[in-house]
Amino acid sequence: MSRTSLTRYAPLMRETDPNGAHRIAKRQWHDTGAIVLLPDQIKRLAWQDRDLLNGIAAKLYGPRQEKKTDA
Numbered sequence: 001m002s003r004t005s006l007t008r009y010a011p012l013m014r015e016t017d018p019n020g021a022h023r024i025a026k027r028q029w030h031d032t033g034a035i036v037l038l039p040d041q042i043k044r045l046a047w048q049d050r051d052l053l054n055g056i057a058a059k060l061y062g063p064r065q066e067k068k069t070d071a
Contacts, residue, residue: 025036
């Protein structure tokens with residue numbers, strides 16, 4: 001087995017666990033009461049729920065700035 005200066009970064013280069021973020025968010029909710037909302041989870045909600053969450057987040061953190069796209 002050869003070691004290089006990049007060996008220490010190998011764990012960071014692995015494929016991410018698609019359910020890992022959900023598990024961490026669930027654990028935070030049960031352990032601390034913190035709510036973590038992931039974008040893909042919000043997209044699956046009904047429009048009323050999405051609007052409610054976006055309104056709460058904007059009230060707490062300020063409105064999001066629109067991302068500019070070069071078209």
